[in-house]
Amino acid sequence: MMLPRAGMETKSGMDGIAADICVIGGGSGGLSVAAGAAQMGARTVLIEKGLMGGDCLNFGCVPSKALLAAAHAAAGIGHAARLGVDAGPVAVDFERVCAHVRATIAAIAPHDSVARFEGLGVTVLQAAARFTGPDTVEAGGRTVRARRFVIATGSTPLVPQIPGLDGVPYMTNETIFDCPALPRHLLVIGGGPVGIELAQAFGRLGSRVTVLQGTTILPRDDAELVAVVRDRLLAEGMAIHEGARAATVAMDGEEIVVTTADGVRVAGSHLLVAAGRRPTVAGLDLERAGIAFSAGGIAVDRRLRTGNRRIFALGDVIGGYQFTHMAGYQAGIVLRNALFRWPARACDRAVPWATYTEPELAQVGLSEATARAQGREVRVLRATMADNDRARAEGRTEGLVKIVTDRRGRVLGAGIAAAHAGELIQPWILAVGRGLGIGAMAGMIAPYPTLGEAGRRAAGSFFTPTLYGRRTRWLVRLLQRLG
């Protein structure tokens, strides 16, 4: 059966479009909703004002991971030498690295393209959308009237009001992947995931790098795990100033100079501003649709409904966990609510994230600090990678697995700083999400030798005090005597 396409069927004239669902923003969240809705038979309109694929494909996850892959490959040559394999001096051809970044985007782009979405039956409008009323949107001279709207307009780099910043050339994640040339000395304002991933990437490709971070770096992660990453970055020669808020920026000849509130002065050839995100609400005329928002983003309830019950919002524009996988998860919640009127609610108990430095940093559920701040009585289980045979064989023994359980052993959270932590965290996402007991994780047979055994080892340590305690020893001796 041919699905009906959203078309010129409204009473609002030739330029009007009637739809069941209209999605604003063709990034991670919006594309997931549009693809799902169209394939489930809804007349779907998607409005995108810029590049299909949004931040993740064009200025975020994809280019940053492609750049990091090249950077980690460069560092891998030095590591190979430590294992006895020499590959000669490292030579980074930055032009070819950039070509790899562009090729990675190009390889994924067809999946997010206008052609693919039109093929799925979506009407795609390539224009900026703005609300003209509670159930109408205007984009490129067309009026869309829809039963449901979904706002998935993402976020843009937050450029802080630092005196002098406007007077110097600076980059953000939207421009740094244009890759003009490898910076000689890259200054980075902001030590969150964007700043730290890109700092290591450029450092490993050959730039000198200095990071200025207002608090400690990666402040949303467990401090004990962050320390592992920090140690590696420092060992690689990166300068990291923590508790260093950039207060002024100026040119000194050819150099960009950043001075902190405490008077620390750093000078470099290039500047990256990675100081956080600003939800994209400008120009949407949200007030015309009765939608409340603040600097933190559009306000939604757990069903991801805005103040206007026919309009949903998801992804970076609602603030909170700003990840591609979160936007994808939220898309499923919106589809259930918008198309099936099923009151599905978003749950953030088992939201994972990973930072793709080397070693990687991954977290799911409660960290030790958060659990304790909530007044919970917890047990913290650890296993170091130095005790893991596979890590030893590969010469990558830094890092640890850290598990947080309640007193009875229910898994509340897990954090890992280690090679491939983003992969190693996955069974723990299931454990936290399903509220598994630590016994289920300890009893798992893990192939030997794998890095994942470290997680099982940490889980097993929950039982060590009882297993090898006095009562067990007494019981075993008694049973042996009974023959």
Ligand SMILES: Cc1cc2nc3c(=O)[nH]c(=O)nc-3n(C[C@H](O)[C@H](O)[C@H](O)COP(=O)(O)OP(=O)(O)OC[C@H]3O[C@@H](n4cnc5c(N)ncnc54)[C@H](O)[C@@H]3O)c2cc1C
């Ligand atoms: C450098 C960097 C690296 C990242 N790495 C990762 C990672 O490794 N893993 C991860 O999970 N997340 C990562 N993220 C975060 C991830 O990119 C975002 O969480 C994700 O893109 C959010 O998806 P979204 O759909 O909410 O918004 P976006 O992907 O930003 O899409 C929003 C779209 O809406 C469009 N739009 C805005 N206003 C309008 C309008 N008025 N009309 C029409 N269209 C409009 C925009 O043009 C844009 O295309 C990274 C982010 C950055 C900056």
Ligand SMILES: NC(=O)c1ccc[n+]([C@@H]2O[C@H](COP(=O)([O-])OP(=O)(O)OC[C@H]3O[C@@H](n4cnc5c(N)ncnc54)[C@H](O)[C@@H]3O)[C@@H](O)[C@H]2O)c1
């Ligand atoms: N691997 C991943 O999943 C990944 C990678 C990159 C980004 N992201 C997503 O993108 C979001 C944004 O990342 P981000 O790093 O841009 O933002 P962020 O808010 O996480 O970090 C920015 C940091 O900049 C600091 N800062 C702000 N102004 C400053 C100043 N004047 N001087 C010094 N420091 C200052 C802040 O203290 C803050 O910690 C992340 O929260 C994450 O959701 C995810």
